[in-house]
Amino acid sequence: MTHALVRILKHLRQGPVPTGELAAATGLTQGELRSHLESLTQKGFDIAVHPLLGCEIRVSPESLVAEDIASRMKTHWLKDISTLAVTPSTNSLALEYGTRGERGPLAFFAEAQTAGRGRFGRVWESGEGEGLWMSLLLHLNEPIRFWPRITTLAALSVAKVIESIQTDPRLFPQIKWPNDILCGGKKVAGILAETGSHAQAGPFVVLGIGLNVNQKSFPPSLAHTASSLRVLCGSRVDRADLAGRLLEHLYQSLSKIETGFDSILASVKARSSVIGTTLSVNIGGEFVEGLAEDLDPDGCLRLRMENGTLRTLSAGEVTLRSPRVAVGAPAEDR
Missing domain, CATH: 1.10.10.10 (Winged helix-like DNA-binding domain superfamily/Winged helix DNA-binding domain)
Structure with a gap:
């Protein structure tokens, strides 16, 4: 850059x-x-x-240009921004940089990924020039015990940047714990956080975000579960502007990973698609069902089991049994 x-x-x-x-x-x-x-x-x-x-x-070019993204930002907190035409996975690239001792904060964007992935090793559809496929390499100053909160922070950042361009109150974004963003009940974004370490540079976290932006349609296998900002807004979205806004929101959220996380949690709860619903959670092959009661102080899910006990989950694949659909902006943001 x-x-x-x-x-x-x-x-x-x-x-x-x-x-x-x-x-x-x-x-x-x-x-x-x-x-x-x-x-x-x-x-x-x-x-x-x-x-x-x-x-x-x-x-301005339709393809992502590092300087174009940086020029949209108010706070220049990144050491560098890289934009690539194609890469197997921006998360894999950021992990590679981290394991060889490069220090963040660094941002990587790709026009297309040939091996984009989500949680549990799933393939993430990342068509060329249609979305924001990005990863951040971060060396956080806060104690490692707070790092698992980063997925919650990122989810709120993505939700807020969608709200900044999407005006239909029926389609305000919801956060499906632990890492998905839904609009109108369909997935528009996913988050994948991974960690690594280097002998000299120390431990680091890679935060990957995939956001469907300008897709007009999806394969039949995804058409009933996925959507894009273009479909929601009815027009093409400036991806460079969106990227700049998202990086700004992430900067603000990351500053609250230790102190101020309670305010993040309040905003996340207001946008939650799972709290108050009955759901099934797959935890490494173990299926548990219950009522999603709340999020704990670290953003973990509190699930009230059928026998009345309360179980706290830090991760899992959620299937909603009684889904909620947003009908307006969260009260605290009105």
């Missing part, structure tokens, strides 16, 4: 800027500015240069 390009794009997103003013604002010479504008053209931007008005973005 070239930081000078990020600075240029930030200024151009405010409207036309005279070339002399743009060069001064970004700390570049006129020659350097011309060179960087050419680089942006090669990355797919259509930038007009008018003798009076100056420079103006006419068209």
Whole structure:
């Protein structure tokens, strides 16, 4: 990621800027500015240069560009952003970086994944140019005992970024514990957190997020259970803008992984599709059924069993027996 390009794009997103003013604002010479504008053209931007008005973005590329994503962010908390045309799995790539000693925070985005995966080793459908297939490599300062909370933090971040672009109150996102985001009862996003360690760099966590954005349809095997933001909103969604918003939400949420997690939990509970429902949970081949009563202080599910005992679950595959469908925004966000 070239930081000078990020600075240029930030200024151009405010409207036309005279070339002399743009060069001064970004700390570049006129020659350097011309060179960087050419680089942006090669990355797919259509930038007009008018003798009076100056420079103006006419068209941004549909493919994800690291500098484009970074220019949409208010807080530059990442060391680097990488965008790839194709990779087997962004989580596998981030894990590879972590195990060889690279330190985060780093973000990886791919236009397509050939071996994208979800929990329990399931294949994640990740068509080219249709979604946000991303992973973060993070070296958290907080004690490791708090790290399992990251899935809950990420789920709320994804839900909030969907709410920021989706206005139909019937389709506000719900969080299906532990790691899915539903809209109108259909899955639009999934989260996969994994950990690793390096002798010198220390332990790290990889946070993977798959978000269906611009798919117009799904294979028959998924059509009844999956949806996309384009289907929900009725129009194409700017993925770079969405990525920038999501990274901002993640930054804000991650700051509360230890202190302030109670406020995260309150927001997650308000969006939960499982609390108050009867469900079945597959825990490594063991099936348990009960009433989802609450989330514990770490985001684990409290399940009231048929015999009246309370069981706390940290993970599992959930099947809803009496699903809830959202009908409006959570009360605390209205």
